[in-house]
Amino acid sequence: MMWGAVQAGADRPDVEAEQGWDAEHEAALFLDEHRLDHCPDNRAVILYAIRHPDSALGREVARRTDGGVRLTSEDVVALRPLLRAHEEAGAGQGAWQRDLGVQADRLEALTSDARQITSDFTSDMAALSRAHRDATDASGTKDVAVLIEQLIARIARTEHDLAQLSGDIASLRDRIETAPRDADVDPLTGVMSPVGARRLIAELADQPHGYGLxxxxxDDLDVIEARYGRSVADNVLRAFVATLRQACEGVDIIRWQDNLFVLLLRGRPLAHLALMMEEARAAMLARTLRLRGSGEPIGAVTLSAGVAVGMGVPMQEAFDRAEAFRAIASAGQGNRVVSRA
Known part of the structure; x- marks a missing residue:
């Protein structure tokens, strides 16, 4: 089955199964065609891509299967972060809609109360004036005091409710501003983009125990692309990121630009990150990457890395040192990790 054929149904989201298009059935056929296991994780990725072809996940599946290329289990693993990002964004959006509806109802009710209080204020004050003017004994003065206390209590309750609502709306605004978006995730590799890492980066200088970067x-991605084409180079990059994930558990990975990745490890010694990068280098060298279809190996693929420490300094300072070390590492044949000159 071609992905384009699946998209033909998915382009009409209003078409239901009884009208001739069943996304669940299409997902099962897709998994069979691409020889993928029908496990819940695989099924969830493909089903979402079929139902939302214009999403980042749908577009990436379409790109990877362009021309009849078979999707592999490694591809699906690499695509899962995109699915999580979509699910979190969708769940957050639904929660915002519900919360906004609740806050709007509360605001409307409080606005109505405030209008009523304002309207009543004039009449209440007129009543107080008359009561004060007509008061000739202690009981009349007591009535005036009771009216004043009731009015003050109503105003205080409304002020409290308005203050609480203001706090709720501010919290809701923060949730909306910090929620994950498509731009937060690199669509090719599924790791963070610089946009997605902006808050993390801003907080680095305040890390009490410093951070490793x-x-x-x-080393030879340009050569691979020139020889085999962009799609093969993209697949090699995805394999590279999968290797980084395996070797650098607990590390934040950012695709900074094209073939440059930034890894951040907070609160642990520099040696930990240097060791992880060395493990990633050895694992990448040991991989045998082959062309789909022919099975021809593309040869050894190596990485070079520079590792620096940041202690109470912005990311740029540690980044510049790491890049200087990486330049040393990549000189010659590369395949090195340098953490000190």
């Missing part, structure tokens, strides 16, 4: 990239 590595910059890394593949």
């Amino acid at each position: 590595a910059t890394c990239g593949l």
